[in-house]
Amino acid sequence: MESSSQPPSDSRRRAPDEPRTDPTRAGAPAGGGSPGGTGHAGPTGHARTHTRRHRAGTRHRAGLAPPAVLNLAGTAPAPPRPGVRRAVVSGGLLDLAAGNRAEEEDLAGATAEAHDPRRVPDRRRRLTLAGLALTAVLSAVMLVATLVNWAPDGPPPRDLTPAERERLTTMRVTNYRELRAGLHVTAGAGATRTDLLGWVDWARGLAYLDVGGPGAGASRGLAQATPTVLVIRPDPTAVPTPAMPPLVPPADGWRLPADPDLAPLLGLIFALAADRPDPADRWTGRWVGREQLDGEPVDVLEVVTRNAVVPASRTPGAGTPDTATPTRYWLDRAGRLRRVLADVTGIGPVTVALNRADRPTLRPVEALGGRSGLPRALTPAERDRWRRMPSRLRTVGGATATLTMPVSAATNLRGSGWLSWTSGSAYLAVTDLDTDARRTLVRHHGRQVTRIDGSGSARPPLPPPAAGWRAGPHRTQAVDPLVAAALRAAQHPDPRGGTERVRGDSLGGTSVDVVQVDTGRGPLRYWVDRSGMLRRLELPTRSGAWAQLDLTPGRVPRLTPPRKR
Structure with missing residues (x-):
């Protein structure tokens, strides 16, 4: 019996995504569901059964017709209804041997999209943003560097307190x-700059330096000096860059x-020390600033002295600079000198930097008299040897x-x-180093x-010329x-004068005793x-x-003059 409450199969409610299809199924005659082509369904029960079969053949789990690639239907699915977007399942997802048609279409259209005029403004926009970002980074770096090196302006110069x-x-x-103190002296600038690196012993009046720099000239090498005498050991092959001299100076080559x-x-250098204070009214000048040297605060004082700076205990050489021009001194709170900046006539700006922690004991070379020692009277054993x-x-x-x-310069x-x-x-054969090494034979x-x-050669010829x-x-x-x-030493047992x-x-x-005898012509040391x-x-x-x-005892050739005939 047919139920009147059951709606007809063609008027059933469709799912929102279900396509509108022809009531006829694939493979059925175009005119209807019966072979007769009447287009009407059979009895109600038969129509319901046919509708269920129709639904089973046209739907899968998602409610859509299976794709044609599965070959589950004899014919291709009906086209989608106009205006309704259909979900597409790529065959490549189900068939690994097949490609992804949507992806291939996107790649195929990439070249065409690259020539799209709308992408040109995008590229320009990206370049502009990159340039702005780079400018911002550089500005930040410069700002940080400026803040690190920037120092606020200090107080203006004023009179000395x-x-x-x-x-x-x-x-x-x-x-x-x-x-004593370490020294680094820079004189002049550019191609005429001279660098002196070494030490000074103000108490003993001795400076020991390595002379370098592009303007050193014939003085390049080692130098030792007292306030009155300067001797050098030239080394033309030395590199222009100065280095600290060896603590034990070479024994020979000094002139x-x-x-x-x-x-x-x-x-x-020697004018920077004295054994008594200067008069209070000697220094006139001003305070010009405060700096940091070796982690310590120092005051920069610019002064002009009335006279040349001369040590009170000794007379420096003729090369003492005239300090009439302003000279700057860097002094710490304890009154210790750290740096000097002066303008020396004929040389230009001269900077003297002092290292107060570098203070080795200096040994003068023999050309300057050697070590000073502690003079004393001879002991009985020393007097007996004498x-x-x-x-x-x-x-x-x-x-x-x-x-x-x-002898002289x-x-x-x-x-x-x-x-x-x-x-x-x-x-003896005597040679003067400053006159093309000409030799002179001397006989006493x-x-x-x-x-x-x-x-001729350095040694005298034998026999002596007649x-x-x-x-x-x-x-x-x-x-x-x-x-x-030296010849009289074998004749007088006790030279006159203090010994x-x-x-x-x-x-x-060989250990020796250095004995000094004061003669009328000056000191003589044995x-x-x-x-x-x-x-x-x-x-x-x-x-x-x-x-x-220097004397080396031993046999000597016959030195008496030839007899007169």
């Missing part, structure tokens, strides 16, 4: 009492410089002699030869001194007092070993440097 003036008056005494360019710089020295020299007979004599003599205490004769016999100018000897003044006559004193032991020393691995043998004789030259005559 009484406390600051007091620090200036005691500054040089503080340097003198602290004895007086021909160029006095370093004298003003040394005068400025008295036996003449007989000891006559017993040995003679010695090989080596001469080193810095234009005369630096070197020589070698022999001394005979038995005959009282000496025969008794009180007569003769010479022959010429050329003719050509001349007496009289000569540029090498500065060696005569030293050679004569004292200056210090103990070592020469060629280096005597523990056996009573004379090893060296020293005396100062007119330049203030010390000359040495």
